[in-house]
Amino acid sequence: MKRNRFHAFIAKASAIVDRGLAEHETLMLVGREARVLVQRDDWLPPCFTSCGSVASRPHLLYLDPMERFSVVSFTWAPGQQTPIHDHRTWAVIGMLRGAEIGDRFLYEAGALKRTSSATLRAGGIELVSPSVGDIHRVANASATRMSVSIHVYGGNIGKISRHVFEPRSGARMAFVSGYANADTLAFGYAPQLATAEARPEGRGRHVTRDTPPAWP
Numbered sequence: 001m002k003r004n005r006f007h008a009f010i011a012k013a014s015a016i017v018d019r020g021l022a023e024h025e026t027l028m029l030v031g032r033e034a035r036v037l038v039q040r041d042d043w044l045p046p047c048f049t050s051c052g053s054v055a056s057r058p059h060l061l062y063l064d065p066m067e068r069f070s071v072v073s074f075t076w077a078p079g080q081q082t083p084i085h086d087h088r089t090w091a092v093i094g095m096l097r098g099a100e101i102g103d104r105f106l107y108e109a110g111a112l113k114r115t116s117s118a119t120l121r122a123g124g125i126e127l128v129s130p131s132v133g134d135i136h137r138v139a140n141a142s143a144t145r146m147s148v149s150i151h152v153y154g155g156n157i158g159k160i161s162r163h164v165f166e167p168r169s170g171a172r173m174a175f176v177s178g179y180a181n182a183d184t185l186a187f188g189y190a191p192q193l194a195t196a197e198a199r200p201e202g203r204g205r206h207v208t209r210d211t212p213p214a215w216p
C-alpha cells in the first residue's frame with residue numbers, strides 16, 4: 001500500500017483550503033490534486049472498500065481537524081445506484097476503480113429535470129457544488145464489477161444535512177449520512193463522528209422510508 005500518495009494529497013488539499021479561496025478556485029485546485037490521487041490504485045486499504053450493507057454509507061478516510069473538508073470512499077456493488085441527492089457544499093469525485101454513470105439534475109419549482117448524463121472512468125474527476133450543479137444520481141456502470149470512488153467535500157459531509165429526491169414527484173427528504181466506519185479509526189484523523197439519521201423535511205410533501213437508501 002502506498003499510503004504516502006494519500007498523505008501527500010491531504011497535505012496539498014489542506015494547503016489549498018488554508019488559502020481561503022473562492023469556491024470555484026478551491027474546486028479546481030482540489031480537483032487537480034484529486035485527479036493525481038486517483039491515477040494510481042495502490043493506496044486504499046481494502047477495509048475502506050467493503051461491500052454489503054455498510055457500503056451504502058461513506059467510509060471516512062480523513063476529516064480535517066477544523067472540519068473544513070472531508071475525504072471518503074464509496075464502494076458500489078455491480079448495478080447499484082444512489083438515489084437522486086444533493087451535497088450542499090462543494091465536492092470533488094475521483095474515480096479510483098471501475099466506472100460510474102452520473103446523471104445530473106436541476107431542481108426548480110419543486111420539480112426535477114435531468115440535464116446531463118456522463119460516464120466517469122478510472123482516473124477521471126467530476127465537480128459538484130451549489131454553484132456548478134449540486135444534484136445528481138450515481139450508478140455503478142458495470143453489471144459485474146464493483147466501483148470505488150474517492151470524494152472530497154467542503155465540510156464534514158457525515159454531519160451535513162442534505163436531501164434525497166423522489167424522481168417522479170420531486171418530493172425531497174432531508175438526511176445526514178454519517179459514516180460507515182464511525183466506530184473505527186479513519187485513515188487519517190477522525191474526531192467524534194455523526195451517527196446516521198434521516199428525517200422528513202417540513203410539512204406536506206415528504207418521503208418516508210422504512211430503510212434508508214444509499215447515501216452518497
Ligand SMILES: [Fe+2]
Binds near residue numbers: 085086087136138216
Ligand atoms: Fe453525490
